[in-house]
Amino acid sequence: MKIVGGSPSVPMARGIPQIFESLRPGSVSEGFWDYYRLEEENADTNPQERLIRFVSDIRDFLEPTGRALSVGCGFGVQEILLSFLCPDLKIVGVDIKDDKRTEAKIRSMKVIADQVRANRVAPLLADGGLLPFREGSFDYVIAIDSLSHADYMREDRDLEGSQSLLLAEMSRVVRPGGHLVVVDNSSMSPRNVMRKRGTSCHPVNLFYLGMVLKRLGHDDVRIHPYYDLAGRTDLRARVANIVLKRSNALGILIAPLFMLSARKSSESTRQLPR
Numbered sequence: 001m002k003i004v005g006g007s008p009s010v011p012m013a014r015g016i017p018q019i020f021e022s023l024r025p026g027s028v029s030e031g032f033w034d035y036y037r038l039e040e041e042n043a044d045t046n047p048q049e050r051l052i053r054f055v056s057d058i059r060d061f062l063e064p065t066g067r068a069l070s071v072g073c074g075f076g077v078q079e080i081l082l083s084f085l086c087p088d089l090k091i092v093g094v095d096i097k098d099d100k101r102t103e104a105k106i107r108s109m110k111v112i113a114d115q116v117r118a119n120r121v122a123p124l125l126a127d128g129g130l131l132p133f134r135e136g137s138f139d140y141v142i143a144i145d146s147l148s149h150a151d152y153m154r155e156d157r158d159l160e161g162s163q164s165l166l167l168a169e170m171s172r173v174v175r176p177g178g179h180l181v182v183v184d185n186s187s188m189s190p191r192n193v194m195r196k197r198g199t200s201c202h203p204v205n206l207f208y209l210g211m212v213l214k215r216l217g218h219d220d221v222r223i224h225p226y227y228d229l230a231g232r233t234d235l236r237a238r239v240a241n242i243v244l245k246r247s248n249a250l251g252i253l254i255a256p257l258f259m260l261s262a263r264k265s266s267e268s269t270r271q272l273p274r
């Protein structure tokens with residue numbers, strides 16, 4: 001008699017696998033749990049909820065289909081969620097070796113994709129400054145929170161040099177008429193000026209990125225302010241919602257409204273259960 005065993009079932013919510021609950025103990029690197037540690041004020045919430053909100057906003061904004069590349073995907077959780085939210089999208093995620101010269105992030109992304117059966121996601125170890133793809137290979141090339149960490153492995157620590165190198169490569173592999181997308185922390189936000197000290201995050205200068213993109217031949221460069229306001233009814237969020245509906249430029253200028261809350265949440269964090 002042949003016994004056919006299916007793989008263990010993956011907990012799902014609204015058709016999306018519960019990644020943090022699905023992971024088998026010890027299957028991903030320690031750094032994964034450090035990276036996704038919870039802020040104290042969100043301690044009772046599912047850690048995936050905030051990521052889904054963020055990725056859903058990206059999905060609603062871009063409505064991506066076809067082939068996408070994510071440069072600096074880290075552990076790839078957002079890319080995996082995006083693949084579940086966009087049934088017509090295939091995503092390659094690339095990242096480099098970490099500061100211990102290991103491939104832990106990309107290896108973990110493979111494990112996670114495998115465990116939650118994310119079949120349209122392909123993790124790859126590669127330097128965003130030297131992408132192993134032909135010109136025009138992708139409909140969308142995205143960098144989420146990676147340009148602000150772009151000097152990660154460079155000896156000279158020339159941040160803007162690294163950012164323009166990544167943008168040049170991203171620009172080379174996106175197809176004509178495709179979309180090159182940078183989602184990142186802006187140096188114009190006072191909260192990031194405060195956060196910057198003592199971290200490896202160097203918020204991006206929107207005008208510098210805009211200039212590099214124009215030099216690379218991208219005429220239609222748009223800047224959109226982004227705040228995670230879902231479920232918030234406090235005065236700050238209400239003001240922000242009104243302003244954002246009216247003007248992008250004003251939306252960028254209201255960042256100081258969120259300065260104190262960002263400081264509070266960056267001060268208190270807790271570990272996720274493993």
Ligand SMILES: C[S@@+](CC[C@H](N)C(=O)[O-])C[C@H]1O[C@@H](n2cnc3c(N)ncnc32)[C@H](O)[C@@H]1O
Pocket residue numbers: 071072073074075076078094095096097098105126127128129144145146147149150151152153166
């Ligand atoms: C703050 S993490 C963001 C990870 C993920 N995108 C996210 O939003 O959770 C920045 C990532 O950019 C990656 N990175 C920095 N420079 C890179 C490069 N030249 N090529 C590929 N990845 C790079 C780092 O290894 C790191 O995983």
